[in-house]
Amino acid sequence: MSIEIRHVTKQFGSFRALNDVSLDIESGELVALLGPSGCGKTTLLRIIAGLESADTGSILFSGEDTTEVHVRDRQVGFVFQHYALFRHMTVAENVAFGLRVKPRSQRPSDAQIKAKVTDLLKLVQLDWLADRYPSQLSGGQRQRIALARALAVEPKVLLLDEPFGALDAKVRKELRRWLRRLHDELHVTSIFVTHDQEEALEVADRVVVMNKGQIEQVGTPQQVWEQPASPFVYGFLGDVNLFRGRASDGQMQVGDWQLAAPEVAGALGADAMAFVRPSDLVVSRYVAGAPGLAARLDRALVVGPIARLELVPAEGDTTQLLEAHLGAEEYRALQLKEGDTVLVSPRKARVFLETTDDPAAMI
């Protein structure tokens, strides 16, 4: 089932939680709503579910306006961060619940319910836990059961609100891979909310980056990572170095060095910022007169195959540490020690004008 979100606005008192949000989700897609705490992700999810109503705008399921459709009739399955399993019911009873409470005319027979529960527990690979109670399960197992329970009623849309938020890092990682595989098998249109960029980039077909009640960018994980549409998206999606300077005629001047800035080709002497990811900062031994920004190697942390360097620029804003990531072998070959002066230059940078963070204005 496809979902269209049309100009949705939601106000709590004087606070605008959602500001004219529009988004199209295709049938069978797995979409992540990603953004910092308070940006409106959960509010949008609750409006899609029908648990909350929009002040203005509408939500369409397969082209049909859902405004008047009760949450019960929207055929939506939910999984929340905090396990919502019934404690006094076994795992199998929990999964069967949605089927048992159906009106008699729609309710499957006991044998059909039993078969369905067994299938679902196999699907989430926990059929051996059918007779246990929730308190006898790990956090990760409970979330998988919560998902099996949500799937029992064959929802057309699956909404997941930080489903792995309460779990430790290793379990989260396992579960998100598992969720991706499960989605590939079932193709239920799914929206999941997360503030963890790694989770969104790894699991979703498309990522919707939100900030302050608005959508900043929608794209595949690769698009939002490689072509962030705004400084906010750049900063939110990973560690980043920021250089300030001036842009003119498609070039940006940062101290003594220049970088190509075709994205702001029209600017003439405008204040600009260049964003460079730590893995796109090239570090070389200092040679007088060679191009690059001189910096002091403050700290080098070599763990496994990656060397993480903290560098203090020799000029400009010396209070702002730069971070460079390079291969451990490459770092060793440079034969540097802490305190040495090095040269840094960006392999790849993305330039935005200072005056605005509206990507449409950056021409």
Ligand SMILES: Nc1ncnc2c1ncn2[C@@H]1O[C@H](COP(=O)(O)OP(=O)(O)OP(=O)(O)O)[C@@H](O)[C@H]1O
């Ligand atoms: N019922 C409510 N009454 C008043 N304010 C609310 C209500 N629900 C949400 N808000 C406010 O709206 C904003 C968006 O909340 P929302 O829960 O959608 O954010 P979120 O992006 O999901 O954040 P988090 O990741 O912390 O859950 C927040 O500032 C929140 O305080």
